[in-house]
Amino acid sequence: MSEPILKNITSKIRSFPSMPATGAKMLKMLEDPETSMVEIEDVLRHDPGLTGNVLKLANSAYFGIPSKVSSVKQGVLLLGLKRLIQLVVASCVSGIMDKPVPGYDLPPGDLWRHSIAVSIAAEALVKDHKNIDSEDIFTPSLLHDIGKLILGHFVKDELDDIEKIAGKGVPYVVAENMVLGTDHAEVGAQVLTQWSFPSDVIEAVRWHHDPDFPERCKASVDIVYLSNLLCQPNGEGRADVELSSTVIERLGIDVSQFDTIATNVSQWVDELAEALTFN
Numbered sequence: 001m002s003e004p005i006l007k008n009i010t011s012k013i014r015s016f017p018s019m020p021a022t023g024a025k026m027l028k029m030l031e032d033p034e035t036s037m038v039e040i041e042d043v044l045r046h047d048p049g050l051t052g053n054v055l056k057l058a059n060s061a062y063f064g065i066p067s068k069v070s071s072v073k074q075g076v077l078l079l080g081l082k083r084l085i086q087l088v089v090a091s092c093v094s095g096i097m098d099k100p101v102p103g104y105d106l107p108p109g110d111l112w113r114h115s116i117a118v119s120i121a122a123e124a125l126v127k128d129h130k131n132i133d134s135e136d137i138f139t140p141s142l143l144h145d146i147g148k149l150i151l152g153h154f155v156k157d158e159l160d161d162i163e164k165i166a167g168k169g170v171p172y173v174v175a176e177n178m179v180l181g182t183d184h185a186e187v188g189a190q191v192l193t194q195w196s197f198p199s200d201v202i203e204a205v206r207w208h209h210d211p212d213f214p215e216r217c218k219a220s221v222d223i224v225y226l227s228n229l230l231c232q233p234n235g236e237g238r239a240d241v242e243l244s245s246t247v248i249e250r251l252g253i254d255v256s257q258f259d260t261i262a263t264n265v266s267q268w269v270d271e272l273a274e275a276l277t278f279n
């Protein structure tokens with residue numbers, strides 16, 4: 001690995017756009033159990049563009065609200081504060097995550113669509129397993145590959161070396177780390193730390209390719225890991241790759257349920273991608 005490359009990556013992380021102010025404020029509010037509806041309305045009132053995006057999203061059939069959501073107050077009442085903040089975060093990052101990603105060969109929109117598919121798969125997994133303790137799986141799933149936006153340029157410059165190592169059967173993310181001194185999971189976690197995301201979200205992003213690494217295994221790490229593998233380009237929601245049997249066991253998941261997850265993803269991915277497209 002080369003020191004100058006790692007230094008360059010660190011400086012790109014530092015200069016990465018900050019989380020829009022409204023999103024950052026809302027994240028802080030979620031951590032405070034005393035947050036009131038009036039405070040939320042007040043923050044959003046100052047950002048009509050974002051409010052419009054959130055209301056559009058809240059009305060997506062995916063979120064299952066039968067009546068039309070036309071105000072923030074109604075949004076909180078019908079969706080709950082946690083879901084509303086998830087939608088704020090999704091609206092804030094949609095503009096950067098639908099960009100093309102060099103190095104990983106992703107045309108415009110592909111990373112975003114994959115991220116949405118992983119979120120749908122993760123929520124489907126959690127929904128069917130009430131025993132899985134995971135508060136917010138939507139956000140880390142949506143953001144798990146955000147590090148690719150920074151690392152892509154560096155991967156592109158060192159592609160020959162990375163592919164040579166990966167060609168020997170080494171996982172791509174490990175090859176990235178061997179050549180660059182870091183990988184997109186670690187870079188993503190650093191971006192989210194800079195954005196002051198809750199530690200659970202950061203941890204799930206950090207270990208989404210290596211769920212057995214953290215000392216204390218968390219369900220959210222396992223779910224993002226599994227959902228990501230179920231949503232590889234060769235099958236949105238289908239397991240065409242080898243999955244960690246330890247993770248499957250830990251989550252208590254029956255692999256026959258993967259078909260239901262695949263159905264969920266294909267049913268909702270276009271709908272949610274449309275709701276997450278803003279002018």
Ligand SMILES: [Fe+2]
Nearest residue numbers: 144145208209
């Ligand atoms: Fe990844």
Ligand SMILES: [Fe+2]
Nearest residue numbers: 114144145228
């Ligand atoms: Fe991914």
